[in-house]
Amino acid sequence: MPTTSPRLRTDAAVNRTKILDTAWEVFATEGLGVPMSEIARRAGLGVATLYRRFPTKEDLVAAVFSEQMVECGDLLDVALSDPDPWHAFCQVIGQMCAMQAQDRGFSKACVTAFPNTAQFRASRERAERGFAELVERAQAAGALRRDFDLTDLTVVLLANSGVRGDTPEATNAASRRLVAYLLQAFRADGGAPLPPPAAVSLDAALR
Amino acid sequence: MPTTSPRLRTDAAVNRTKILDTAWEVFATEGLGVPMSEIARRAGLGVATLYRRFPTKEDLVAAVFSEQMVECGDLLDVALSDPDPWHAFCQVIGQMCAMQAQDRGFSKACVTAFPNTAQFRASRERAERGFAELVERAQAAGALRRDFDLTDLTVVLLANSGVRGDTPEATNAASRRLVAYLLQAFRADGGAPLPPPAAVSLDAALR
Numbered sequence: 001m002p003t004t005s006p007r008l009r010t011d012a013a014v015n016r017t018k019i020l021d022t023a024w025e026v027f028a029t030e031g032l033g034v035p036m037s038e039i040a041r042r043a044g045l046g047v048a049t050l051y052r053r054f055p056t057k058e059d060l061v062a063a064v065f066s067e068q069m070v071e072c073g074d075l076l077d078v079a080l081s082d083p084d085p086w087h088a089f090c091q092v093i094g095q096m097c098a099m100q101a102q103d104r105g106f107s108k109a110c111v112t113a114f115p116n117t118a119q120f121r122a123s124r125e126r127a128e129r130g131f132a133e134l135v136e137r138a139q140a141a142g143a144l145r146r147d148f149d150l151t152d153l154t155v156v157l158l159a160n161s162g163v164r165g166d167t168p169e170a171t172n173a174a175s176r177r178l179v180a181y182l183l184q185a186f187r188a189d190g191g192a193p194l195p196p197p198a199a200v201s202l203d204a205a206l207r
Numbered sequence: 208m209p210t211t212s213p214r215l216r217t218d219a220a221v222n223r224t225k226i227l228d229t230a231w232e233v234f235a236t237e238g239l240g241v242p243m244s245e246i247a248r249r250a251g252l253g254v255a256t257l258y259r260r261f262p263t264k265e266d267l268v269a270a271v272f273s274e275q276m277v278e279c280g281d282l283l284d285v286a287l288s289d290p291d292p293w294h295a296f297c298q299v300i301g302q303m304c305a306m307q308a309q310d311r312g313f314s315k316a317c318v319t320a321f322p323n324t325a326q327f328r329a330s331r332e333r334a335e336r337g338f339a340e341l342v343e344r345a346q347a348a349g350a351l352r353r354d355f356d357l358t359d360l361t362v363v364l365l366a367n368s369g370v371r372g373d374t375p376e377a378t379n380a381a382s383r384r385l386v387a388y389l390l391q392a393f394r395a396d397g398g399a400p401l402p403p404p405a406a407v408s409l410d411a412a413l414r
Contacts, residue, residue: 152384152388154381155370155381155384155385158369158370158371158381159366159367159369159370159385160366160369161369162365162366162367162368162369162370163362163365163366163369164365174361174362174365177359177362178362178366181359181388181389181392181393182388182389182392184391184392185388185389185391185392186388
């Protein structure tokens with residue numbers, strides 16, 4: 001039976017993590033234009049090691065974003081099959097914020113424009129359409145206030161991105177508290193008129 | 208009549224701004240332990256220029272934080288003299304968030320521990336007592352929900368610190384929108400129970 005040295009497997013996993021973490025950081029802060037050689041340098045690895053794992057830049061970009069994109073799409077699919085549109089809306093907001101509190105890359109992958117390949121544009125548009133449909137259903141059911149605006153999702157994710165505790169548990173607790181307050185405010189019986197929706201994009205949060 | 212060259216006055220003002228901006232950044236990210244010589248170096252100025260304006264480290268710290276501290280204290284004093292405790296509470300939250308949206312230093316100066324000199328500790332404790340009294344009054348009046356916790360102010364400020372738009376106007380608009388939603392959630396008639404308060408401190412936001 002062929003075996004692989006556990007030591008080798010560990011090194012490979014460590015290198016892969018290093019590459020993906022570094023690439024995520026670099027793409028998020030400087031965009032997709034940074035050369036592969038620079039990503040290898042910052043990850044502390046040889047450029048050959050990088051190309052062995054990710055033969056093209058597109059492979060690397062896809063690896064960095066695909067996991068989050070799939071999660072984001074799944075989340076919306078589950079919500080859209082929920083017969084209770086208010087419950088579905090709350091689940092999506094709550095789960096996106098929980099994932100964001102645990103992994104700051106998640107909501108960026110859901111809403112940002114920068115992996116601007118056809119595949120990611122399509123996933124993003126699908127997510128946006130899905131969320132818009134969810135909002136429409138929850139408003140039609142009289143559960144979500146009529147002046148909830150699609151840009152409010154960005155406000156929620158930006159606000160949630162600012163919430164940080166001294167420990168992951170504290171960050172999660174603070175995020176849950178924020179989300180619980182916001183969901184109460186979003187209920188149709190929540191009340192008074194709001195100031196106009198904000199012209200914010202999540203891309204601003206990446207700078 | 209003695210005159211000062213406008214050019215000289217401009218240079219002096221530019222240097223003062225450079226010093227205060229640099230010192231703020233350094234104190235916020237690395238604490239008060241960074242030596243004066245290092246602050247001068249990062250501001251791109253000679254150490255003599257720095258000492259001419261701020262003879263001691265304490266003078267520099269006071270200059271960096273005092274303006275914000277005074278604003279923060281004034282805001283709470285005005286609120287505590289307001290006969291309507293719910294209006295006062297909304298004003299404090301709204302104004303702190305508006306100031307924070309325009310000047311990210313403001314809320315740090317209000318709540319952070321790091322200018323740990325006796326003067327600032329006293330100002331901070333005064334602000335904390337003032338806010339606690341405001342909360343108590345608004346709850347006693349039946350306007351603020353009873354499960355609003357003092358740590359929720361930190362959650363609000365952290366959330367608000369995450370809200371950023373492409374322009375200052377967009378940032379302000381997004382902040383106003385967030386605050387309006389949160390204030391509706393804080394109303395006593397707001398509803399359902401919340402998850403427990405979060406063990407977050409604003410100091411976490413400084414790292």
